[in-house]
Amino acid sequence: MLGRLNHVAIAVPDLAAAAAVYEGTLGAQVSAPQPLPEHGVTVVFIDLGNTKVELLEPLGEGSPIAGFLEKNPSGGMHHLCYEVDDILAARDRLLAEGARVLGDGEPKAGAHGKPVLFLHPKDFFGTLVEIEEV
Amino acid sequence: MLGRLNHVAIAVPDLAAAAAVYEGTLGAQVSAPQPLPEHGVTVVFIDLGNTKVELLEPLGEGSPIAGFLEKNPSGGMHHLCYEVDDILAARDRLLAEGARVLGDGEPKAGAHGKPVLFLHPKDFFGTLVEIEEV
Numbered sequence: 001m002l003g004r005l006n007h008v009a010i011a012v013p014d015l016a017a018a019a020a021v022y023e024g025t026l027g028a029q030v031s032a033p034q035p036l037p038e039h040g041v042t043v044v045f046i047d048l049g050n051t052k053v054e055l056l057e058p059l060g061e062g063s064p065i066a067g068f069l070e071k072n073p074s075g076g077m078h079h080l081c082y083e084v085d086d087i088l089a090a091r092d093r094l095l096a097e098g099a100r101v102l103g104d105g106e107p108k109a110g111a112h113g114k115p116v117l118f119l120h121p122k123d124f125f126g127t128l129v130e131i132e133e134v
Numbered sequence: 135m136l137g138r139l140n141h142v143a144i145a146v147p148d149l150a151a152a153a154a155v156y157e158g159t160l161g162a163q164v165s166a167p168q169p170l171p172e173h174g175v176t177v178v179f180i181d182l183g184n185t186k187v188e189l190l191e192p193l194g195e196g197s198p199i200a201g202f203l204e205k206n207p208s209g210g211m212h213h214l215c216y217e218v219d220d221i222l223a224a225r226d227r228l229l230a231e232g233a234r235v236l237g238d239g240e241p242k243a244g245a246h247g248k249p250v251l252f253l254h255p256k257d258f259f260g261t262l263v264e265i266e267e268v
Contacts, residue, residue, distance in 0.1 A: 025228060
């Protein structure tokens with residue numbers, strides 16, 4: 001079922017500062033910041049050739065990463081996103097296996113406009129898992 | 135400087151249980167466990183096509199992931215490994231940029247037998263970064 005690793009998401013308290021470190025210190029290619037108000041984050045993408053890192057900064061009230069940054073004020077790895085061919089088939093398999101899908105279980109349009117779902121980190125040894133149909 | 139994402143490492147308290155979840159629930163291809171006593175971990179690899187996930191379980195006394203699992207008893211994302219062409223040139227650039235290299239600054243043979251270095255997570259917004267020469 002699991003396809004490629006679409007991205008690793010890293011939550012940071014200051015996107016401009018983090019982008020400067022990835023660009024300057026690590027010599028990475030960092031995109032311009034994109035505000036995604038419907039997701040409560042501003043994001044930059046770091047293209048690594050085979051996959052990408054997304055740096056996320058909270059945007060607006062009730063950002064889904066606000067709680068994570070309260071617990072991890074310096075930032076940290078937030079979730080992994082895996083590609084799947086068919087998100088509804090993947091969801092049904094996961095539910096049948098006893099995994100918990102967050103929210104109402106219906107796929108939403110993710111940061112790339114593709115349908116995504118998030119899975120409970122307690123079912124995956126502390127890792128928040130996103131699946132994205134590609 | 136940054137090349138491809140070589141792997142995402144996830145520390146888990148019980149490797150057999152985690153491998154079963156990745157294989158059964160997520161339908162991933164999981165390798166046989168490899169004990170790496172010189173690194174203080176047992177590892178399985180999950181091939182995702184474009185990159186891989188490594189699940190790590192502590193092995194022996196003083197495992198480098200023991201402290202992480204004390205703080206995160208269910209497990210969690212532990213580090214990201216990026217490929218570089220020349221690890222000594224990468225190290226010198228990082229030091230010149232003010233980043234801290236862990237240990238004595240001399241590359242060691244990593245889990246794949248290639249030279250690796252680890253960088254201080256405080257310099258990278260809470261993410262432990264490994265660089266590996268490929």
